[in-house]
Amino acid sequence: MSSKDSNKADATRLVEAGRRKAWTQGLVSPAVWRASTVLFDDVAALRDAVRHADEVLYYGRRGGPTQWALAEALTEFEPGAAGTTLHASGAAAITTALLALLEPGDELLMTDSAYEPTRVFCDKMLKGLGITTRYYDPLVRGDAIDALFSDRTKVLFMESPGSLTFEIQDVPALCAAAKARGVVTMIDNTWATPLLFPAIGHGVDVSILACTKYVSGHSDVMLGSCTAVAGPFERIRKTLQVMGQAVSPDDAFLASRGLRTMGVRLKQHGESGLEVARWLQQQPLVSKLFHPALPGDAGHALWARDFKGTAGLFAFAIHGDDAARVRLVDALDHFGIGFSWGGLESLALPMDPERCRTAVPWAAPGKMIRLQIGLEDPADLIADLARGLAAAQ
Numbered sequence: 001m002s003s004k005d006s007n008k009a010d011a012t013r014l015v016e017a018g019r020r021k022a023w024t025q026g027l028v029s030p031a032v033w034r035a036s037t038v039l040f041d042d043v044a045a046l047r048d049a050v051r052h053a054d055e056v057l058y059y060g061r062r063g064g065p066t067q068w069a070l071a072e073a074l075t076e077f078e079p080g081a082a083g084t085t086l087h088a089s090g091a092a093a094i095t096t097a098l099l100a101l102l103e104p105g106d107e108l109l110m111t112d113s114a115y116e117p118t119r120v121f122c123d124k125m126l127k128g129l130g131i132t133t134r135y136y137d138p139l140v141r142g143d144a145i146d147a148l149f150s151d152r153t154k155v156l157f158m159e160s161p162g163s164l165t166f167e168i169q170d171v172p173a174l175c176a177a178a179k180a181r182g183v184v185t186m187i188d189n190t191w192a193t194p195l196l197f198p199a200i201g202h203g204v205d206v207s208i209l210a211c212t213k214y215v216s217g218h219s220d221v222m223l224g225s226c227t228a229v230a231g232p233f234e235r236i237r238k239t240l241q242v243m244g245q246a247v248s249p250d251d252a253f254l255a256s257r258g259l260r261t262m263g264v265r266l267k268q269h270g271e272s273g274l275e276v277a278r279w280l281q282q283q284p285l286v287s288k289l290f291h292p293a294l295p296g297d298a299g300h301a302l303w304a305r306d307f308k309g310t311a312g313l314f315a316f317a318i319h320g321d322d323a324a325r326v327r328l329v330d331a332l333d334h335f336g337i338g339f340s341w342g343g344l345e346s347l348a349l350p351m352d353p354e355r356c357r358t359a360v361p362w363a364a365p366g367k368m369i370r371l372q373i374g375l376e377d378p379a380d381l382i383a384d385l386a387r388g389l390a391a392a393q
């Protein structure tokens with residue numbers, strides 16, 4: 001199975017990517033290659049394997065065909081990328097990329113809308129290593145972008161949309177300004193995935209996914225990836241090897257299997273999410289929607305310019321206090337209460353972004369709830385939310 005036709009559509013690529021015959025042995029998908037020790041025919045073969053960076057069986061920590069197939073498939077969705085590293089979780093992908101590209105004395109520009117554990121890593125681990133994090137307004141535009149950088153800035157990190165507050169960043173402008181200064185750019189691209197936002201094509205150097213979400217798609221895998229251009233890719237790969245990180249072939253297998261259906265799932269998540277969001281917009285108790293694909297959202301114009309579609313994760317705020325919000329969420333039947341997102345099932349999460357904003361205070365227009373819209377019938381989800389809103393009155 002050749003996956004080298006760069007003109008093929010994403011749907012075709014989702015089916016074919018990463019399925020090299022050498023790895024599948026003729027099966028449709030690569031099997032789960034479980035390994036620690038690899039046995040060599042002789043010392044010459046062992047020495048030859050040492051010389052290869054990857055894609056030659058060497059030792060279990062370097063992975064095998066199951067992991068290589070997933071990594072290659074993810075690389076194919078980011079034209080311009082040199083390769084993909086796999087990590088034990090999305091959080092591990094983020095922290096490894098930052099550790100690989102930053103050194104003591106450096107400054108990191110981090111979007112104020114970043115996933116909270118990303119902030120904790122910066123404020124605790126990076127600070128302890130003598131690396132300064134400066135948080136910036138995700139809505140920074142135009143000339144103000146240039147003013148962000150200092151002589152010490154080495155990495156600019158984006159998350160667009162922010163996974164709690166859903167601001168869309170001007171990624172091409174941020175990347176152009178960073179590139180002019182030799183600053184490496186990274187994005188947490190988990191919401192859009194490369195299907196909706198091929199980040200490297202928009203100028204980003206490192207595109208990070210929590211594959212735990214849409215790639216795996218069934219809420220049963222923890223996995224992360226960094227797809228990067230040459231330079232950053234080699235540094236991230238060396239760092240993860242030095243740190244002894246490895247991804248199990250079982251998890252890589254499940255993520256590969258999830259990837260095959262990500263296109264149809266994401267489309268459905270997005271469509272159902274928009275239907276639910278439009279309904280919520282009409283409800284008197286709802287004070288605000290946070291969904292970049294809705295006309296009227298602050299990020300809508302940039303979203304329409306840069307994105308190929310919408311995912312199914314968004315938030316809304318209600319008039320009322322926390323007790324009303326708790327009544328709403330507790331009254332829901334079809335929405336689970338829990339962290340993460342991107343799986344089959346819908347989720348509702350009360351959240352308070354003001355707790356983790358420092359560059360620009362977050363003025364919440366009411367009590368906020370984040371919704372992951374799953375693959376249930378949206379009519380059932382809307383009826384559920386109607387029950388919840390009635391309970392919150």
Ligand SMILES: Cc1ncc(COP(=O)(O)O)c(C=O)c1O
Nearest residue numbers: 089090091115163190210212340
């Ligand atoms: C936007 C975003 N990035 C990264 C992560 C971390 O991924 P993981 O849970 O696989 O560590 C999450 C998890 O919720 C997330 O929402």
